[in-house]
Amino acid sequence: MRDILGADFYTYQGFFEKASEIAMYYGFRPIETPMLERENVFTSGVGKETDIVEKEMYTLRVRGGEKLALRPEGTASIMRAYIEGGMHTMPQPVMLYYYGPFFRHDKPQRGRYREFFQFGLEVLGTSKSIADAMVIQIMTTILKEAGFKNLCVLVNSIGDKTCRPHYIRELVSYYRKNMGDLCGNCRQRLKGNPLRLLDCKELQCVALKENAPQSVAHLCEHCKEHFREVLECLDTIKVPYSIDHTLVRGLDYYSRTVFEIIDDEDLICIGPRDEQKKPAKENKEKDGDVEGAPEERALPLALGGGGRYDYLAKQLGSKKEISAVGGSIGVDRVVEAPQLVSLTPRIIKKPKIYFIQIGFEAKLKSLTVIEVLRKARIPLVHALSKDKLSIQLAIAEKYGIPYVVILGQKEALEESVIVRDMSNRSQDTVKIEKLEDYLKKKKV
Ligand code: HAM
Numbered sequence: 001m002r003d004i005l006g007a008d009f010y011t012y013q014g015f016f017e018k019a020s021e022i023a024m025y026y027g028f029r030p031i032e033t034p035m036l037e038r039e040n041v042f043t044s045g046v047g048k049e050t051d052i053v054e055k056e057m058y059t060l061r062v063r064g065g066e067k068l069a070l071r072p073e074g075t076a077s078i079m080r081a082y083i084e085g086g087m088h089t090m091p092q093p094v095m096l097y098y099y100g101p102f103f104r105h106d107k108p109q110r111g112r113y114r115e116f117f118q119f120g121l122e123v124l125g126t127s128k129s130i131a132d133a134m135v136i137q138i139m140t141t142i143l144k145e146a147g148f149k150n151l152c153v154l155v156n157s158i159g160d161k162t163c164r165p166h167y168i169r170e171l172v173s174y175y176r177k178n179m180g181d182l183c184g185n186c187r188q189r190l191k192g193n194p195l196r197l198l199d200c201k202e203l204q205c206v207a208l209k210e211n212a213p214q215s216v217a218h219l220c221e222h223c224k225e226h227f228r229e230v231l232e233c234l235d236t237i238k239v240p241y242s243i244d245h246t247l248v249r250g251l252d253y254y255s256r257t258v259f260e261i262i263d264d265e266d267l268i269c270i271g272p273r274d275e276q277k278k279p280a281k282e283n284k285e286k287d288g289d290v291e292g293a294p295e296e297r298a299l300p301l302a303l304g305g306g307g308r309y310d311y312l313a314k315q316l317g318s319k320k321e322i323s324a325v326g327g328s329i330g331v332d333r334v335v336e337a338p339q340l341v342s343l344t345p346r347i348i349k350k351p352k353i354y355f356i357q358i359g360f361e362a363k364l365k366s367l368t369v370i371e372v373l374r375k376a377r378i379p380l381v382h383a384l385s386k387d388k389l390s391i392q393l394a395i396a397e398k399y400g401i402p403y404v405v406i407l408g409q410k411e412a413l414e415e416s417v418i419v420r421d422m423s424n425r426s427q428d429t430v431k432i433e434k435l436e437d438y439l440k441k442k443k444v
Pocket of ligand 1: 104332
């Protein structure tokens with residue numbers, strides 16, 4: 001967990017503003033959910049046997065015995081809000097965006113913090129494939145606008161409750177035959193969460209993945225059709241993607257489409273369905289543990305990920321199934337990337353005035369003058385702790401600020417200030433009540 005301040009704060013702010021603006025143009029509305037939720041929102045939603053819930057969730061027991069958790073992700077909370085808020089009565093689908101801090105007690109390492117920031121999109125109340133493609137498109141658009149030029153969407157379909165059990169049986173049977181070659185963790189996962197075996201980075205397990213059964217080969221007709229449509233949409237909107245048969249993601253709520261977005265010059269993912277591209281699985285670092293050989297650590301981290309979660313609502317206690325899809329961007333990874341372009345937040349205003357005060361009387365009046373300038377919407381900088389005129393003038397000069405407003409003892413008594421034009425050093429004495437008009441005439 002870190003403090004974020006100065007230029008870094010503005011970079012985060014600039015990114016959130018840009019991403020929100022893009023989401024808004026696509027018809028998304030903002031939502032903010034609490035940072036603390038009842039623990040079972042995540043144990044039931046994300047899944048008890050996921051790393052996020054099992055190993056990484058910060059939980060606390062409050063007076064009365066209730067167990068709460070610091071949110072490790074946003075999707076389960078948003079579905080909870082949809083159900084509790086009766087959003088099914090609104091026109092469907094409900095399209096929401098959000099950003100803020102999330103918490104996972106992970107090993108601190110490159111691109112992985114215990115408090116990190118996400119920007120997320122959720123489309124609730126539709127099973128249509130166009131929604132999957134839209135989420136992927138908006139996420140890549142946001143990343144493109146942030147400066148990423150070699151984006152590739154790794155995509156897979158893990159089926160639904162009709163076809164996935166068959167696939168899991170095949171997968172378990174394959175891995176059982178190779179039990180002796182599995183790492184200790186994977187032997188455990190085989191019992192509780194066999195899909196996660198495809199996510200393992202241990203060398204012996206990576207080798208086994210090569211010949212493991214692929215989920216797309218076991219899709220039922222509906223899931224096959226859905227996946228085909230998602231890819232067709234991506235082709236149409238020219239989003240570069242690569243089908244990654246080992247992509248399963250670390251959260252249990254997914255069904256059908258799952259995806260991650262990386263930025264990687266070496267991964268040939270230039271066109272839609274480019275048969276010549278290198279298989280993504282050989283190149284990427286999985287969004288999970290980053291242990292392994294040093295060269296693996298240099299591989300790209302996922303900038304974002306997501307997928308469809310048609311059964312999450314029922315897992316959270318809804319009587320009805322609510323089809324939904326979404327994704328989120330890891331903002332820390334974005335703002336730390338060398339390719340990031342500057343995204344200046346609206347709140348930053350280039351100062352037009354350096355305000356100088358000298359002496360006690362002036363200090364008393366200074367807040368009045370600053371308020372006059374704020375009402376006139378003129379951004380300024382000042383150093384209320386400094387007393388020497390020469391030091392303050394030197395600061396104004398250093399930052400190239402066009403005008404200086406000086407409030408001395410005499411001016412404070414006369415309810416006036418001196419306005420100095422730094423380009424030619426000319427200056428006028430102006431009554432405080434006339435200051436706004438004077439500066440407007442000067443086009444400050
Ligand atoms: P996730 O893959 O766990 O998905 O996280 C999304 C992104 O957040 C990752 O791709 C990564 O960039 C970033 N991220 C995750 N953990 C950390 C960390 N410890 N430090 C820094 N960045 C991190 C979800 O959270 C899902 N809720 C996404 C989703 C939305 N699925 C459907 N809707």
